[in-house]
Amino acid sequence: xxxxxAAIEPKWQKKWEExxxxxxxxxxxxxxxxxxxxxxxxxxxxxxxxxxxxxxAMDIVTRKKRMDGYNVLFPIGFDAFGLPTENYAIKNHIHxxxxxxxxxxxxxxxxxxxxxxxxxxxxxDTTDPNYYKWTQWIFLQLYKNGLAYKTTMPVNWCTSCKCxxxxxxxxxxxxxxxxxxxxxKEKSQWMLKITAYAQRxxxxxxxxxxxxxxxxxxxxxxxxxxxxxxxxxATTGDDIVVxxxxxxxxxxxxxxxxxxxxxxxxxxxxxxxxxxDVTAYQKMAASKSDLERTDLNxxxxxxxxxxxxxxxxxxxxxxxxxxxDYVLSSYGxxxxxxxxxxxxxxxxxxxxxxxxxxxVVSGGEDVxxxxxxxxxxxxxxxxxxxxxxxTVKDAIxxxxxxxxxxxxxxxxxxxxxxxxxxxxxxYWGEPIPMVWCDKCGWQPLPESELPLLLPEVESYEPTDDxxxxxxxxxxxxxxxxxxxxxxxxxxxxxxxxxxxxxxxxLRYMDPHNNEALASPEALQYWSPVDWxxxxxxxxxxxxxxxxxxxxxxxxxxxxxxxxxxxxxxxxGMILGEGGEKMSKSRGNVVNPDDIVTAYGADTLRLxxxxxxxxxxxxxxxDNAVKGCKRFLDKVWNLAESCSDSLAYTKANEPGIHKCIxxxxxxxxxxxxxxxxxxxxTLVNDMTQNGCSKGDMKSLITMLSPxxxxxAEELWEMLGFSGEGFxxxxxxxxxxxxxxxxxxxxxxxxxxxxxxxxxxxxADADQAAIVAAAQADPKVQKFSAGMQLVKTIVVxxxxxxxxxxx
RNA sequence: GCCGGAGUGGCGGAAUUGGCAGACGCGCGGGACUUAAAAUCCCGUGGGAGCGAUCUCGUGCCGGUUCGAUCCCGGUCUCCGGCACCA
Numbered sequence: 013x014x015x016x017x018a019a020i021e022p023k024w025q026k027k028w029e030e031x032x033x034x035x036x037x038x039x040x041x042x043x044x045x046x047x048x049x050x051x052x053x054x055x056x057x058x059x060x061x062x063x064x065x066x067x068x069a070m071d072i073v074t075r076k077k078r079m080d081g082y083n084v085l086f087p088i089g090f091d092a093f094g095l096p097t098e099n100y101a102i103k104n105h106i107h108x109x110x111x112x113x114x115x116x117x118x119x120x121x122x123x124x125x126x127x128x129x130x131x132x133x134x135x136x137d138t139t140d141p142n143y144y145k146w147t148q149w150i151f152l153q154l155y156k157n158g159l160a161y162k163t164t165m166p167v168n169w170c171t172s173c174k175c176x177x178x179x180x181x182x183x184x185x186x187x188x189x190x191x192x193x194x195x196x197k198e199k200s201q202w203m204l205k206i207t208a209y210a211q212r213x214x215x216x217x218x219x220x221x222x223x224x225x226x227x228x229x230x231x232x233x234x235x236x237x238x239x240x241x242x243x244x245x246a247t248t249g250d251d252i253v254v255x256x257x258x259x260x261x262x263x264x265x266x267x268x269x270x271x272x273x274x275x276x277x278x279x280x281x282x283x284x285x286x287x288x289d290v291t292a293y294q295k296m297a298a299s300k301s302d303l304e305r306t307d308l309n310x311x312x313x314x315x316x317x318x319x320x321x322x323x324x325x326x327x328x329x330x331x332x333x334x335x336x337d338y339v340l341s342s343y344g345x346x347x348x349x350x351x352x353x354x355x356x357x358x359x360x361x362x363x364x365x366x367x368x369x370x371x372v373v374s375g376g377e378d379v380x381x382x383x384x385x386x387x388x389x390x391x392x393x394x395x396x397x398x399x400x401x402x403t404v405k406d407a408i409x410x411x412x413x414x415x416x417x418x419x420x421x422x423x424x425x426x427x428x429x430x431x432x433x434x435x436x437x438x439y440w441g442e443p444i445p446m447v448w449c450d451k452c453g454w455q456p457l458p459e460s461e462l463p464l465l466l467p468e469v470e471s472y473e474p475t476d477d478x479x480x481x482x483x484x485x486x487x488x489x490x491x492x493x494x495x496x497x498x499x500x501x502x503x504x505x506x507x508x509x510x511x512x513x514x515x516x517x518l519r520y521m522d523p524h525n526n527e528a529l530a531s532p533e534a535l536q537y538w539s540p541v542d543w544x545x546x547x548x549x550x551x552x553x554x555x556x557x558x559x560x561x562x563x564x565x566x567x568x569x570x571x572x573x574x575x576x577x578x579x580x581x582x583x584g585m586i587l588g589e590g591g592e593k594m595s596k597s598r599g600n601v602v603n604p605d606d607i608v609t610a611y612g613a614d615t616l617r618l619x620x621x622x623x624x625x626x627x628x629x630x631x632x633x634d635n636a637v638k639g640c641k642r643f644l645d646k647v648w649n650l651a652e653s654c655s656d657s658l659a660y661t662k663a664n665e666p667g668i669h670k671c672i673x674x675x676x677x678x679x680x681x682x683x684x685x686x687x688x689x690x691x692x693t694l695v696n697d698m699t700q701n702g703c704s705k706g707d708m709k710s711l712i713t714m715l716s717p718x719x720x721x722x723a724e725e726l727w728e729m730l731g732f733s734g735e736g737f738x739x740x741x742x743x744x745x746x747x748x749x750x751x752x753x754x755x756x757x758x759x760x761x762x763x764x765x766x767x768x769x770x771x772x773x774a775d776a777d778q779a780a781i782v783a784a785a786q787a788d789p790k791v792q793k794f795s796a797g798m799q800l801v802k803t804i805v806v807x808x809x810x811x812x813x814x815x816x817x
Numbered sequence: 818g819c820c821g822g823a824g825u826g827g828c829g830g831a832a833u834u835g836g837c838a839g840a841c842g843c844g845c846g847g848g849a850c851u852u853a854a855a856a857u858c859c860c861g862u863g864g865g866a867g868c869g870a871u872c873u874c875g876u877g878c879c880g881g882u883u884c885g886a887u888c889c890c891g892g893u894c895u896c897c898g899g900c901a902c903c904a
Contacts, residue, residue, distance in 0.1 A: 184901095225821060229899060232820060237903075256904060269904090306902070338902040348904045356818080357902050428903050548898080622842070624829055628822090629897085636829065639842045645857090686831070689841035696841090759837040764885045766837050804884060809836050814884050 015648040017612030021721040025127060033737055034129040036085040038522075039537055045082040046538050047074040048517055048577070050546035050554070051089040051136075053509075054115035056100055059122040060594065061602040061632065065620045066545050066583045069684060071128045072621070073543060075717035076679045078129075079743040085538055086129055087520035089136035090116050094509045095173060095189065098440035102472050108440045112139055122604060126613045127720050129739070134523045138512030143519060144442045145463035146529040147511050150561065152445060152456050153568055159205040160434070162454060166298075167433050169197035174474035176201060178433045178508065180233075180553045185306060196298070196305075199478060202444060202505065204432040206560045210234050211425075212574075213559055222580040223627075226551050233552040235428025240412050241345065242421035244268060244322045247330070248283055250276055252322055255344030255426055258354065258387075259415065260407035262326045263396040264372035265349035266362070268333045269314065271341035272297040277317075286318040290335065297337040305337060312338055312361040324349075325420045326397070336361065344426055352383065359383035372396045373404060432557065434508060439472040439481040441506030449493035449500040458494055466506075480504040513554050514561040517541050517576060529570070536572050544577040547585075555580070581682060584629040586620070591631050602632055614719035615641045621684035621718060643688075644722055646695050647715065650703060651726045657704040664707050665750055667697050672746045675714050684718075691715060705730055710744040759810040760785040762794040770811075778805045785811045 028034065049070045052063060074086040092112045101108040116137060123130065136143055154160040168177040172192035176199060181188045206213075214234055217227045239257035246252055252268065270277065272294045281287055293315045297305070304310075314336030321330045338357055339348050352362035352369045359382070362369055369379055373391040376384025384391070386404075393399040398414075399407045415421030435444065445457035445464045457464055467488040472481050482504040483489060493500035515529065521538040522530035546555070562576040587593060588600030595601065607616045618640040624630040655661075660668060671694045678687035691714060698707055708730060716723035716738045727738040735741065752774060758781065760768040768790040772781055782803050785791055791813065798815035805811050 183899095225899090228821060232900060235900085235903065239904080254904080258904080310902095312902085336902090338904090340903065343903045350904085355904065357904075360902090426903075428900090551899085622829090628830095631829070633829070633843070636843050642857095643842085685829090686841080689831075692841055757837095761837085761885075764883095769837075802884065804836090806836050810885090812836080812884055 013652070015645055015722065017614060017644075017721065018609075020725045021125075021127065021608075021613050024721045024724045025124060027724075028129075028737070028739075029132075031737070032133075033740060034084075034086065034131050035133065036087075036131045037083050038534060040083040042081060042083040044085065044538060044542075045074065045077040046085045046517075046540070046542045047077065048087070048520075048541045048544040050544075050550065051091050051513070051516060052119060053094055053096075054090045054092055054112065054119045055096055056111070056115055057596070057601075058115075058118050059604050061604055061607070061620070062586045062594070064126060064604060064616060065586055065623075065626075065630075066547075067123070067126070067128060068617045068620055069583065069626060069682065070543070070545050071617075072679055072684065072717040073682075075129055075720065075739060076676070076743065078739065079713075079717070079741060081742070084129075085134075085520065086131060087134045087136075088123065088128070088130040088132070089134075089516055089520065090119065090138065091509065091513050091516070092116065092137055092139040093441045093507075093512055095175075095438065095440070098438060098472055101440070107468075108472065109139065112137075125608055126604070126617065129720075134520050136516055136519050136523055138442075138516065139440075141463040141465055142526070144512065146519065147442050147507065147515070148445045148457075148462050148464060149459060149529065150515060150565070151442075151507070151511070152459060152462075153570075154204060154564060155446070155456050157564070157568065159208060159564065160202060161205070162200060162202050164198060164200040166196040167199050167201055168194045169199070169478070170194055173438075174476065174478070175437050176433055176435055178510075178553075179430050180432075180556070196300070197478065199435075202434040202446075202503070204434050204560075206432045206557070207427060207429055209560050209563050210236070210427040210429050212563055213429075213556065216559075216563075216575055220575050220578060220580070222577075223582060226548070226555070226580055226582065229548075229551045230556060233429065233556065237426050237428075239424055239426070240415060240421050241424040242325065242349065242415060244325060244349065246276070246280075246333070247321045247323070248280060250279065252276065252333075252347055253345045254347045254349045255424060256349055258351065258404075258408075259411045259421070260393060260396075260399065260402075260404050261351040261354050261372050262324070262349070262411060263399070264351040264353050264370045265324050265331065266352060266368040266370055267331045267350045268322050269339045269348050269350055269358075269361070270317075270333065270335050271339040271346040272335050272337055273341040274335070274346050277335065280317070280320050283319040284317060286315065289315050290317065293335060300337070312336060312357070312364055314338075314361065314365065316365070325418075332367070334361075334365065342430060343428065353379040354383055354385055356383045356385060370395060372399075432560075434511075435505035436508050437478055437480040437505055438474055439466075439469060439506065441508065442466075442511055443482070443506055444503040446503040447491055447494060447500045448503065449496060449498060451498055452493055452495040452500075455493055455495045455500070461494075464502075480506060482506070510554055510557050514558040515565070517544075517558075518565075518571065532572075535570075539571060540573045540575060541577045543579045543581070545581045545583060548582045551582075581627075583626055584624075586623070587629055587631045589632055589634075594632075607637065611637060611641045612644075612721070614644060614722050618643070618688060618719055622688045624685060626682045626684055640688075643692055643695065644719060646699065647711070648722065648726070650695060650698060651708050651712070651730060654708050654730075655702070655704045658706040658709070659704060660706050660710075661698075661701060661704045663701040664694075664698055664703055666753055667694050668707060668710050668744075669747055669750045672710065672714065672744045673748075673751075676743065676746070679717070688718065691718075713738060713741050713744050716741075756808055758785075758808070760788060760791055761810060761812040762791060763814060764812060766810075767791055767794050778803075781805055781811055782813075785813060 047070050049066055074084045078084050097108050097111050101111050168182050170177050170187040172190050182194050237257050240259040241253055241255050244252045314334045317333045322333050324331055350358040352358040353371045371379045372395050374394045375391045389403050391404045393402045393407050412423050443464045447455045467485050469485055489502050491500050491502050518530050522534035565571045566574050619637045671690050674690040675687045712723045712726050723738050755771050756774050757769055757771045759766050768788045770784050772784050795815045798817055801816050802814040
């Protein structure tokens with residue numbers, strides 16, 4: 013018989029489904045294991061070969077856990093709200109809900125075709141009202157706890173999507189999704205106070221097992237810095253508070269800079285002699301796009317405030333005040349003390365505007381030529397009165413204490429993280445369950461009215477005026493105030509796509525619950541997610557957002573753990589044959605359907621795991637896929653030709669035991685490529701040595717997490733199906749003593765160069781090994797007439813003989 | 818600029834508490850089977866020298882430590898990713 017994957021694969025998929033072999037059991041006595049993958053966005057293009065890489069990896073991990081006796085939860089769902097579906101719906105005049113349904117059906121077909129051990133009964137869809145009811149419920153809890161607020165501020169506006177973007181969605185000044193320029197637009201937006209959790213989002217990383225680069229990226233994004241807030245007096249008598257990380261350089265502050273949006277500027281209008289210049293500059297700064305404003309190559313610009321100055325509180329000197337867009341209104345206090353001698357940006361500005369540059373930290377080059385910014389022990393304070401002679405590190409606490417005693421400053425921590433802009437002016441998202449009443453202000457919808465359904469509209473087109481399509485639905489918008497019963501208006505913006513994905517892993521624990529997002533028992537049993545694998549691109553988006561929501565849910569007693577995910581790993585991208593990203597426009601997209609048709613799902617699964625280091629990017633190769641198919645053919649042929657004995661073949665036994673351990677360790681360490689290589693080596697050896705049914709039994713069991721269909725078929729073919737499915741068997745027993753051969757081969761070096769290989773009994777002592785090495789003719793050739801000075805023996809590996817003439 | 822990661826055959830990649838560099842796979846060369854091709858099987862496959870046994874060079878580059886370095890240390894170059902006027 014031939015290996016007929018096209019018949020085998022659907023056969024076993026059906027049998028697994030009927031027997032519900034992958035169903036997770038609530039509250040089982042077995043230890044639980046919750047393995048999670050990032051649920052896909054069901055795009056119209058269907059599954060991409062990038063998907064099977066992380067999916068197969070976690071499928072292998074969870075299958076192995078089942079074989080180790082765990083009660084496994086390995087769920088799947090769809091993150092189905094989002095712009096591509098909405099845009100497709102607009103273009104083709106189909107309701108997004110219909111498009112979503114079709115796409116989910118196609119994704120489901122493809123995922124089932126690949127034989128993943130998902131518990132399909134727990135499948136979730138973020139666009140299902142029974143699901144987004146709870147997304148809305150969480151929003152209401154955030155609102156009730158003061159963590160959701162509406163404010164008018166300049167926000168990132170994507171000119172193409174016609175929609176507001178979160179800080180995290182803007183990459184190098186353009187829209188993360190479509191690449192169009194992002195401009196700043198003044199808009200009233202719902203915000204989530206993620207900044208209230210900044211410190212905990214950093215601190216709690218210490219307690220979880222995330223790969224280091226994820227932790228580093230999150231810490232950098234949150235951007236904690238320590239320093240001091242210092243109050244300067246203006247000549248008008250007003251206080252100007254600045255934030256600095258270098259209070260030690262206070263004596264070197266020779267001017268101040270306010271951001272163009274700073275509130276004091278308006279207040280000073282009567283005193284300012286160049287008011288027109290000031291307002292012109294403010295206007296210019298406000299009109300700049302993000303890209304222009306953050307361009308580091310451009311010259312520093314600014315305007316000196318004519319008529320108002322500040323007093324440096326440490327030395328009483330009067331210093332000028334400027335406004336400039338290199339100071340951001342949204343960080344710190346929106347005002348800085350400028351120390352041009354010890355800050356590159358201030359130095360550049362000072363040179364252009366002719367400000368004084370005073371050295372207060374010695375140890376660098378001439379500060380008139382470049383700023384000296386070192387913060388280590390190389391710098392010693394000078395020109396700084398009582399700080400003179402101290403290092404930077406020692407001076408900071410001294411000056412901070414001094415500021416506190418004088419009541420003009422205090423230690424301060426700041427974060428780069430900003431609050432999360434949560435409104436989107438689009439149709440295909442969760443309605444925000446809030447109502448505006450002219451009398452009562454913003455009112456939350458009563459929880460009993462959830463879900464607030466997304467209404468049917470005539471057109472989903474986004475509008476140029478920045479209003480959501482929902483705003484045109486007058487009968488939906490007009491409502492009554494939940495507080496006073498008077499006329500009121502609904503919020504017409506929707507939630508961002510990141511809302512539904514911020515808590516979906518909780519819904520999997522109890523997906524059909526109508527009373528709560530999940531029952532306390534289910535949450536208690538399954539939390540936290542034991543292992544979550546996903547893309548690095550979500551590190552400062554989904555991963556950060558969902559940690560924030562989870563911490564909030566913990567605080568209000570809904571979930572039992574501080575952190576949602578115990579372990580986080582990440583996979584590399586799969587690139588097209590030229591090493592470029594796969595994309596429709598490049599025409600290098602590989603469709604999993606084609607590979608499955610040509611070679612079968614097991615080959616595809618094996619290939620995406622064998623392709624290279626799981627964490628690194630990998631280049632797709634049609635040719636290399638064939639190698640995996642050949643391997644499965646060899647396994648098939650081996651099964652057909654094996655002997656009937658149920659015992660291990662003597663010659664194969666050590667190799668089988670080594671492989672059992674190697675594959676188990678490699679799965680745990682996500683080194684799937686070397687796990688497969690080990691099985692290939694074993695199969696090659698078994699082909700050489702001949703093999704028994706007993707050998708095959710272990711091989712098939714080890715292979716089953718990787719290539720589950722062929723494993724089931726061979727299991728049945730060899731007559732093991734009476735013991736149940738192979739995917740329900742225990743992992744083969746490993747016996748270290750069986751891996752030890754009676755004789756071992758060792759390399760012999762003379763002066764560090766390999767000259768020979770000797771075979772010695774495994775239990776030979778050092779003297780015997782050295783004697784055997786010296787007896788080797790090749791070794792004698794290189795050591796003849798020389799004196800043995802030293803011998804190094806590394807047991808089981810090599811002997812090094814050091815000789816001298 | 819700051820913070821990460823990576824440089825190993827024709828290619829994807831193995832091997833690090835410092836111990837035989839190139840596992841496994843692809844590709845390629847030769848052979849078997851075939852009328853032929855595909856598939857399959859066998860042999861070979863880092864560079865250089867030699868008929869050969871062998872010798873020699875070799876993990877981006879330069880140095881160091883060591884009996885021994887892809888691995889550790891110092892320096893340097895290149896590529897990739899993230900952040901970026903965050904005071």
